[in-house]
Amino acid sequence: MADTLLEVEGLSVDIKTGNGTLHTVRNISFSVKRGETLCLVGESGCGKSMTSLAIMDLLPKGAKRSARQLVFAGEDLTSKKADQFNVLRGNRMAMIFQEPMTALNPAYTIGDQLMEGYRRHKSAGIAEARDRAVFLLNKVGIAAADERFGQYPHQLSGGLRQRVMIAMALMCGPELLIADEPTTALDVTIQAQILRLLAELREELGIAIILITHDLGVVARIADQVAVMYAGEIVEQGRATDIFSDPRHPYTRGLIDCIPLPGKTTPGRKLGVIPGVVPSLIGEITGCTFRDRCAHAEAQCREPPPPRQVPHHSWRCILEDA
Amino acid sequence: MTFFILKRLGLAILVSLAVSAIAFFLLRISGDIAIAIAGEGARDIDIAAARQLHGLDRPLIVQYWVWLLQIFNGDFGQSIFFKSDVLSLVWAKLPVTLLLGVLSLAFALVISIPLGILAAVFANSWIDRLALSVAVVGQALPNFFFALVLIVLFSITLRWLPVSGSATWAHYIMPVIALGYYVAPAFMRLVRAGMIDVLSADYIRTARAKGLPAHIVIFKHALRNAVMPVVALTAVQLGYLLGGSVVIETIFALDGLGFLAYQSITHKDFPVIQAVVMLLSVLYVLLTLLGDIANAWLNPRLRIS
Ligand SMILES: Nc1ncnc2c1ncn2[C@@H]1O[C@H](COP(=O)(O)OP(=O)(O)O)[C@@H](O)[C@H]1O
Ligand code: SF4
Ligand SMILES: [Mg+2]
Numbered sequence: 001m002a003d004t005l006l007e008v009e010g011l012s013v014d015i016k017t018g019n020g021t022l023h024t025v026r027n028i029s030f031s032v033k034r035g036e037t038l039c040l041v042g043e044s045g046c047g048k049s050m051t052s053l054a055i056m057d058l059l060p061k062g063a064k065r066s067a068r069q070l071v072f073a074g075e076d077l078t079s080k081k082a083d084q085f086n087v088l089r090g091n092r093m094a095m096i097f098q099e100p101m102t103a104l105n106p107a108y109t110i111g112d113q114l115m116e117g118y119r120r121h122k123s124a125g126i127a128e129a130r131d132r133a134v135f136l137l138n139k140v141g142i143a144a145a146d147e148r149f150g151q152y153p154h155q156l157s158g159g160l161r162q163r164v165m166i167a168m169a170l171m172c173g174p175e176l177l178i179a180d181e182p183t184t185a186l187d188v189t190i191q192a193q194i195l196r197l198l199a200e201l202r203e204e205l206g207i208a209i210i211l212i213t214h215d216l217g218v219v220a221r222i223a224d225q226v227a228v229m230y231a232g233e234i235v236e237q238g239r240a241t242d243i244f245s246d247p248r249h250p251y252t253r254g255l256i257d258c259i260p261l262p263g264k265t266t267p268g269r270k271l272g273v274i275p276g277v278v279p280s281l282i283g284e285i286t287g288c289t290f291r292d293r294c295a296h297a298e299a300q301c302r303e304p305p306p307p308r309q310v311p312h313h314s315w316r317c318i319l320e321d322a
Numbered sequence: 323m324t325f326f327i328l329k330r331l332g333l334a335i336l337v338s339l340a341v342s343a344i345a346f347f348l349l350r351i352s353g354d355i356a357i358a359i360a361g362e363g364a365r366d367i368d369i370a371a372a373r374q375l376h377g378l379d380r381p382l383i384v385q386y387w388v389w390l391l392q393i394f395n396g397d398f399g400q401s402i403f404f405k406s407d408v409l410s411l412v413w414a415k416l417p418v419t420l421l422l423g424v425l426s427l428a429f430a431l432v433i434s435i436p437l438g439i440l441a442a443v444f445a446n447s448w449i450d451r452l453a454l455s456v457a458v459v460g461q462a463l464p465n466f467f468f469a470l471v472l473i474v475l476f477s478i479t480l481r482w483l484p485v486s487g488s489a490t491w492a493h494y495i496m497p498v499i500a501l502g503y504y505v506a507p508a509f510m511r512l513v514r515a516g517m518i519d520v521l522s523a524d525y526i527r528t529a530r531a532k533g534l535p536a537h538i539v540i541f542k543h544a545l546r547n548a549v550m551p552v553v554a555l556t557a558v559q560l561g562y563l564l565g566g567s568v569v570i571e572t573i574f575a576l577d578g579l580g581f582l583a584y585q586s587i588t589h590k591d592f593p594v595i596q597a598v599v600m601l602l603s604v605l606y607v608l609l610t611l612l613g614d615i616a617n618a619w620l621n622p623r624l625r626i627s
Binding site for chain 1: 370388522523524525527528529530531532534535538543547548620621622623626
């Protein structure tokens with residue numbers, strides 16, 4: 001398809017540890033169209049961060065990526081060497097992380113850190129880079145941008161630092177922005193502001209976003225597409241409207257039942273949780289990964305569950321509809 | 323920042339005073355100065371006379387006070403052995419020791435920082451292990467032994483370098499290597515540990531996410547943060563170097579403070595020993611102070627607050 005920006009097919013990430021190899025991402029496939037927002041959801045530890053780091057080629061030492069296909073804007077990422085990847089990274093694809101408090105280098109000013117990628121990728125002079133940085137600091141809603149430009153990270157709050165991170169990611173005008181739980185570490189009012197900012201930026205700049213979160217409330221507000229991950233696999237994916245109105249996989253259904261809804265959720269009552277824990281990612285998992293926690297599990301679920309689909313919507317389960 | 327410096331300065335003065343007291347009292351405990359002053363084979367009356375002349379019969383605390391006042395007036399007394407003014411004697415030897423200290427430190431940093439970085443970047447590889455073995459050998463060999471090995475190799479076997487003296491720059495080569503190699507391992511370990519720590523920091527991932535090439539990530543983003551504890555250690559190590567210079571200067575007959583300290587100890591030249599100990603200690607305290615200030619200045623969190 002012409003407007004496909006990112007095509008991921010058969011992506012796996014293995015981490016060698018003392019106790020065996022962790023298969024943190026298991027043969028997943030998805031794609032992102034230009035200007036579209038894909039939300040990657042799932043409980044913590046299910047491989048969301050590893051997926052995004054694999055796309056950015058930022059996996060930690062010891063983690064190995066393999067993929068049948070990894071194509072960004074028509075370019076094959078699997079064959080790129082480190083210096084070739086550096087031409088794309090920070091330039092055409094950018095990323096912001098979960099921990100704004102530690103994501104900025106304490107030894108350099110905000111301005112320095114904003115400008116360095118831009119100056120390198122765009123061969124720009126200081127004056128031009130500075131103008132762009134101050135413009136973006138304003139754009140992400142930082143007051144007194146000129147002053148902030150010369151400050152060090154420790155002089156900024158977590159919310160401001162995350163705004164700086166967003167401005168930094170936007171410096172070179174990337175086509176793809178990956179945001180890995182950008183609001184998890186922030187308090188609730190700031191979370192809402194940052195998400196609104198991301199939504200606005202997408203409208204305004206037409207940038208494609210992969211937003212990683214375990215907060216389905218967020219997903220409902222911002223996503224075009226949703227991919228639900230469980231134990232390293234994508235168990236269900238499709239258009240956001242379909243996923244919310246017609247979830248097919250028992251795990252997705254469980255997640256949606258856990259969203260607090262005004263009017264529906266009794267205040268003070270405990271929110272629903274899916275009982276049980278994620279299976280160990282060491283070694284192969286045969287059959288459905290969710291079966292230890294699934295209310296519908298049958299003997300049949302020991303076999304790999306069949307892929308099922310309706311238009312714009314696919315899942316893996318023995319059931320047509322949970 | 324000004325408050326920080328003032329606080330550290332006050333502390334440095336207190337420490338110097340404490341050191342002066344320790345230097346003074348320890349020496350007094352170690353032997354009877356009157357006997358040393360009266361000289362070899364002196365009679366009891368001569369000793370008693372010397373004791374009275376130099377005020378050694380007064381209470382220790384009074385003697386200390388008098389000595390301290392004299393020091394503040396720049397009067398370190400007369401050398402018993404060299405028969406000259408202690409201050410000018412010590413002053414004349416200071417440049418040699420400082421030069422030795424600074425060159426050794428430079429030598430230590432020049433080998434330890436690159437080795438530490440390499441060891442961290444290639445942690446747990448053969449490069450790391452090689453660097454580690456260099457460090458272990460450096461820490462295990464006593465510096466006098468290493469100095470002797472150098473002499474046998476470069477002076478006796480190869481005849482490239484002079485064995486002793488301080489006349490030319492060539493005289494400094496072996497002392498600098500012997501002394502510098504001795505402190506290099508501590509730096510190497512610190513750089514390695516600091517770099518390993520910093521390289522796994524979130525902001526390093528941010529730097530890589532920007533598409534910066536490896537050398538900028540390592541030298542701009544990582545080293546700058548890893549080097550802060552090294553700066554603090556540098557001052558402390560320079561102190562060790564000054565101490566180690568006693569052994570090295572003596573072996574190579576390099577005419578500096580360390581050699582002077584050795585000579586005055588063998589001749590029981592108390593005023594000189596006191597002065598050298600005092601000077602080395604105050605230098606050490608000053609260096610630590612400088613290290614603290616440099617460290618604070620490197621760290622924006624301390625500089626701007
Ligand atoms: N550096 C690492 N070394 C070993 N295991 C890791 C490392 N980072 C993550 N993991 C493991 O990989 C799995 C997936 O992690 P991650 O992708 O961070 O999950 P998520 O982002 O969905 O919370 C987890 O089980 C986690 O414990
Ligand atoms: S395949 Fe079986 S265990 Fe897995 S989700 Fe479907 S019903 Fe549950
Ligand atoms: Mg994560």
